[in-house]
Amino acid sequence: MEVTRRDLLKLTGLAAAGAMGAGALASCAPKTPAESADLAETGAADAGLPEFLAAPEPITDFVDTLEFDIVVVGAGESGLAAVHTALEEGATVACVQNIGTAQSTGNMGASVDTTKTDEAGIQACVAFLMEKNAHRSNRKLIEAWARNSYEAVTWWADTAATRGVESKPFDTDREYNGCPYSLHANTYNHVEGAHNAAALVICDALAEDGAQFFFDSPAVQLYKEGDRVAGVICSTEEGNVLFKAAKGVILASGDCSGNQEMRDYYCPDLRGFKTMSPFRDGMGMMAGIWAGAQMTPVNHSKMVHGGGSLTRLEMPFLNLDIHGKRFMNEVLSFAYLNNLMRPYLEEYSFENPMAAKFFTIMPANWNALGQEWAATYPEEVKFTVGTRKVPTDDQFIRGETFAELAANINAYMAEEEWGIDPIDETTIVESIEAYNELCATGVDSQFGKRADYLAPIEQGPFFAVPRGTNSVPAVLGGLVVDENQQCLSAEGTPIEGLFAVGNASGQFYGGVDYPMDIEGLSVGRAITSGYVTGRYVASL
Known part of the structure; x- marks a missing residue:
């Protein structure tokens, strides 16, 4: 049977012809039954696609199976925020992390101060960011940040402060098309370790609240029961462990800036710039692709800054x-x-x-x-x-x-x-x-x-x-999500049980470059997307 363009999209998890160009997709699609068979045998590389898009064989043997309501993949700011609100709603939560500690980068976490900003101001800020992102963003995601960010970053700052890591607020007043709005950001540049110092103590607080953290346990595949994502398989010293999730899996695994193959494919603009965070290996996004999720079309927005x-x-x-x-x-x-x-x-x-x-x-x-x-x-x-x-x-x-x-x-x-x-x-x-x-x-x-x-x-x-x-903190694309941060298939339908937040999710940005016009937007968006998603998934 001939493999159609739609079949190729399903194979690769790509969103649309914009990911490669219609001509490229047409040239990749097999034209005969024999070519279709070859594709099944040889995988993505011979179809002109990178190897990471080809799903490996499902893992079926586990040394242990652990059961929770929610499993969060990643202990950065988006993951920690998701853990917090999920716990707050009464869910049992596991957080798996590929390295040995919670980890965040950056300094500032931005929000719209909704105590000082009216509805017109919120919409003005959203419109400003849509313009800065070349109108490629999902407007609902930006609006969700604008409405919920102040609550989210306030929680972050208050929790860290109770453990001795205090933020210095940075407040500015802006206007767009005649409508004023107020911005508020947490800042930690005065603290050794900057924003990561806050992440570490917040992780400790969440563990005391009942969250279970599993460090040095990289996620290698998602576990499915039929069409539903029902858990995460992690590689540990003892072997593969299945973390089952009754309500959902939240990918908070960060971007792919540490994965050269993914970086070259999704953001070729970055050639020659150095990587800041090698551990951001894109594994969570790859697992999502293999489970049927799609990625934001090329070219992903790039964040390039450094030098103090x-x-x-x-x-x-x-x-x-x-x-x-x-x-x-x-x-x-x-x-x-x-x-x-x-x-x-x-x-x-x-x-x-x-x-x-x-x-x-x-x-x-x-x-x-x-x-x-x-x-x-x-x-x-x-x-x-x-x-x-x-x-x-x-x-x-x-x-x-x-x-x-x-x-x-x-x-x-x-x-x-x-x-x-x-x-x-x-x-x-x-x-x-x-x-x-x-x-x-x-x-x-x-x-x-x-x-x-x-x-x-x-x-x-x-x-x-x-x-x-000359350094790359992040590549700002990710898995395509709806307004609830639920991952979408190539057909645009929600994948049951699978969510992505922070830089593992896409469509918040869209321009060639990350817009620095709202300072601390990346961290603020990550905290906020995790914050609202943990609460939502716990309510299911």
């Missing part, structure tokens, strides 16, 4: 690349700068992520100029992120002259072992001088920067700020 507090010093002074030349209009949020870095990464065969770095050149009066700009354009000019301290001159590369600054830039790269060829120092000097001449004209005939920002580099000493985003 200096990364967020967003001042539209002169930017010079690793060849000492101006390469951009400097009015661009750092979250999107990585899109300009591919040619530099390619120069180093995509093997040195430091090629994505560059330098912002600033005069001695940078702070005063920045304050003036920020007063007029607060969304474009930023001294730092959240509650972090504003950088000071002693954190920058310094030179009394342009020539000394150029020499010190090369010395810095060598000392930090960037593995980047030394920059011709004459080129650096000439680029700064040419920029000053351009500023004197009042018109950026090179890259079209707003005239307000054409401030020459005249007052010494001069500073160079090493910047650039």
